[in-house]
Amino acid sequence: MTIAVEPPKAAFRLSMLIYDTRYRAMTIQVIVLALVLLFVGWLTDNTIQNLAAKDKDINFGFLWARAGYDIDQQLIPYTNDSTHGRALFVGLANTLVVAFFACIFATIIGVIAGVLRLSKNWLVARLMTVYVEVFRNIPLLLWIILSFVVLGETRPAPKDFRVTDEMIAAGESPAATMSFFDSVAITNRGSNIPAPKLTTDLGGFELLGVPFSFAVLGTLALIIGSVLVNNRVLAQAKAVQEATGDRPTTWWKSLLILFAPTLLFLWVLGFHLEYPVLKGFNFQGGISVAHSFTALVIALSIYSATYIAESVRAGILAINRGQTEAAYALGIRPGRTMKLIVLPQALRVIIPPLISQYLNITKNTTLGMAISYLDLKGTLGGITLNQTGRELECMLLMMMIYLTLSLLISSLMNIYNNAVKLKER
Amino acid sequence: MKKSVFLGTLAATTVLAGAAFAGTLDDVKARGELICGSNVALTGFGAADAAGEWKGFDVDLCRAVAAAVVGDGTKVKFVPTTGETRFTALASGEVDVLIRNSTWTYSRDNDLKFDFVAVNYYDGQGFMVKKDxxxxxxxxxxxxxxxxxxxxxxxLNLADFFKSNNISYTPVTVGDDTEAQRQYETGACDAFTTDASGLASTRAAMADPGNHIILPEIISKEPLGPVVRHGDNNWGDVVRWTFNALLIAEEKGITKANLEEVVAAATADAAYDPEVKRLLGIDGDMGAMAGLDKEAFKRAIAVSGNYGEIFEANIGASTPIGLARGLNALWTQGGLQYAAPFR
Known part of the structure; x- marks a missing residue:
């Protein structure tokens, strides 16, 4: 005969909330939560009351009002007749493009520096150590200002590129000439690079105020399609190799599939490059990249790359030496050992700190305000805030946008991390 | 019980925080020092010299207000503000008054909840370019x-000007005057635009002022003046009438040098100009109406003289900045500076 032994149920008393260990933790949490809510409520109430005392309200209506100011770098169309809301998106696009390029360059430089720091070559390893230690121990803002000032003060002014009839007659050459076969002009204001142009316009459509061109979309679709087809060809080649041990030649197929359709498409549409030409005060035509953008990308990349280099080094060091030795024993060369054996495993260690570096880069773009780069902080948090005087609204919006941006980046990176991390089964 | 006391205290603090801005005049008197929002460094208008002493056209108005309110023109703390931070500094109560060549506009007056109590400099936006x-x-x-x-x-004026003339430009948005000057001097921009007075001041501070010209176009109206928080009318009146006192002093020929003589003459002579007597506190107690004492405005004039003297000493024709009185001459001399009667 079995008897289920149950402890006698004591009646619940209020004092048990404090003296009974089963309930005490819960009680404390409820109290803390209540206090936190009370504090937040008080802060909000205080803000509203103080704003009311100053005759101010919280109103986001200014976002639909005419902005009235001009922005130098616009990735989406904008004029001074556009709204403050649109200026916000122009700024956001400028933030994203800097963050995008800085993340890419920082990763490339960081991985190379991190691997080289472990090089057996004494000089190379020491040079990388010096690079990492110097760049990460000096504040980022100084690097940004330094790159900006160096770019601005060492390059010639646009007027130095001018060739006048008198100079030709006298056989003199201008003080400065364009680089890369007269296609790129780097002045003390910015870099002017050739712009890709099409003679046939396929038209396009506008979505949420952002124009999309069918030509660009078509090119993108073609590139993606080519890559997918190429992947299938490679997969087939692999299947053949596994079945027969013989790998069919694929390089000419790949080349044809990857490039021919896109190039043909562009050729039909009349693809050509528009070169910058000195006209009036500045170079016109082509794409003009202000030095504030270049300096920000350079400084953010070389600074953040040092942190990435350290994560990469830590990741590689975390891989057991036995792995490398085993690879060597199988006769795999050092370069391939790194690429095929060590780095894929090291990624598991590298990715999590890399996420936070990407987040840092994105947030650090706000330092562009020191060199007049009009990112989100420059438009919404700078000029719009000043012209409308809506500090609280602008700050709240900006915080919300940066928070969303960071969470988005980190969730995307987490998806990637889940794909490469050690699978425990 | 305890909780309600806690909440009561909270509510009281909140109300106090809201009410703290109302009596700026009393705050300044109690503190014994005026906190004046000033320019970071605009030679002639507001800048600290090599010895750390603040000098300039706007600075002298701050000193006059300090002399009127706390009795000493040196009892001023200057808080340098940039174009971006100035209004926040004023709105938050960090400064008592903002005298920093700020343009009086409709939206700043109404939407930002400020009061522009006077116009101490009638200005307009211009362009400076290199001669070559x-x-x-x-x-x-x-x-x-x-x-x-x-x-x-x-x-905003710049965008409007280029648009109405159907011409294009590339803006380089810079945080403050000194950085704008650096970028202009290295040639990162062809032209530098700001108020014409600011251009003259910037040019005077350059190594080669002769190589830069200020273009003839004035593309906007820029009435610059002292700003106070909206709703503190008494304090606004004090600043406004201190400025008016300086104007009236010029009108009546009262200068820093002859102030005591005028006081002596007015005291002795019963038939002396009654407005001067009221202004200098010899007749009646006009200061009390604004919450000041009898001799408040006399002290304001004593610090750096009347409006004309302040103008000439800081930005006038004899200084490197070399601005003409122009619109800022007294109304009796064809300008716009006109003070309401002191009675």
Missing amino acids: LGVSSAKELDGATVCIQTGTTTE
Whole structure:
């Protein structure tokens, strides 16, 4: 005969909330939560009351009002007749493009520096150590200002590129000439690079105020399609190799599939490059990249790359030496050992700190305000805030946008991390 | 019980925080020092010299207000503010008054909840270019790169000017005057635009003032003046009438040098100009109406003299900045400076 032994149920008393260990933790949490809510409520109430005392309200209506100011770098169309809301998106696009390029360059430089720091070559390893230690121990803002000032003060002014009839007659050459076969002009204001142009316009459509061109979309679709087809060809080649041990030649197929359709498409549409030409005060035509953008990308990349280099080094060091030795024993060369054996495993260690570096880069773009780069902080948090005087609204919006941006980046990176991390089964 | 006391205290603090801005005059008197929002460094208007002493046209008005309120023109703490931070500094109560060539506009007056109590300098936006650029009119600036200080009315005027003339430009938005000057001097921009007075001041501070010209176009109205928080009328009146006192002093020929003589003459002579007597506190107690004492405005004049003297000493024709009185002459001399009667 079995008897289920149950402890006698004591009646619940209020004092048990404090003296009974089963309930005490819960009680404390409820109290803390209540206090936190009370504090937040008080802060909000205080803000509203103080704003009311100053005759101010919280109103986001200014976002639909005419902005009235001009922005130098616009990735989406904008004029001074556009709204403050649109200026916000122009700024956001400028933030994203800097963050995008800085993340890419920082990763490339960081991985190379991190691997080289472990090089057996004494000089190379020491040079990388010096690079990492110097760049990460000096504040980022100084690097940004330094790159900006160096770019601005060492390059010639646009007027130095001018060739006048008198100079030709006298056989003199201008003080400065364009680089890369007269296609790129780097002045003390910015870099002017050739712009890709099409003679046939396929038209396009506008979505949420952002124009999309069918030509660009078509090119993108073609590139993606080519890559997918190429992947299938490679997969087939692999299947053949596994079945027969013989790998069919694929390089000419790949080349044809990857490039021919896109190039043909562009050729039909009349693809050509528009070169910058000195006209009036500045170079016109082509794409003009202000030095504030270049300096920000350079400084953010070389600074953040040092942190990435350290994560990469830590990741590689975390891989057991036995792995490398085993690879060597199988006769795999050092370069391939790194690429095929060590780095894929090291990624598991590298990715999590890399996420936070990407987040840092994105947030650090706000330092562009020191060199007049009009990112989100420059438009919404700078000029719009000043012209409308809506500090609280602008700050709240900006915080919300940066928070969303960071969470988005980190969730995307987490998806990637889940794909490469050690699978425990 | 305890909780309600806690909440009560909280509510009281909140109310106090809201009410703290109402009596600026009393705050300044109690503190014994005026906190004046000033320029970071605009030679002639507001800048600290090599010895750390604040000097300038706007600075002297701050000193006059301090002399009127706390009795000593040196009892001023200058808080340098940029174009971006100035209004926040005023709104938050960090400064008592903002005298920092700020343009009086409708939206700043109404939407930002400020009061512009006077216009101490009638200005307009202009352009400065290097002489060797070969430009003689702002309308020839098509395609030029223009440096501009952010957080100002000038960036809006600039956009409007280029648009109405159907010409284009590339803006370089710069945080403050010194950085704008650096970028302009290295040639990162073809033209620098700000208030004409600011251009004159910037040019005077350059190593080679002769190589830069200020273009003839004035593209906007920029009435610059002292700003106080909206709703504190008494304090606004004190600042307004201190400025008016300086104007009346010029009108009546009262200078820093002859102030005591005028006081002696007015005291002795019963038939002396009654407005001067009221202004200098010899007749009646006009100061009390604004919450000041009898001799408040006399002290204001004593610090750096009347409006004309302040103008000439800081930005006038004899200084490196070399601005003419122009619109800022007294109304009796064809200008716009006109003080309401002191009675």
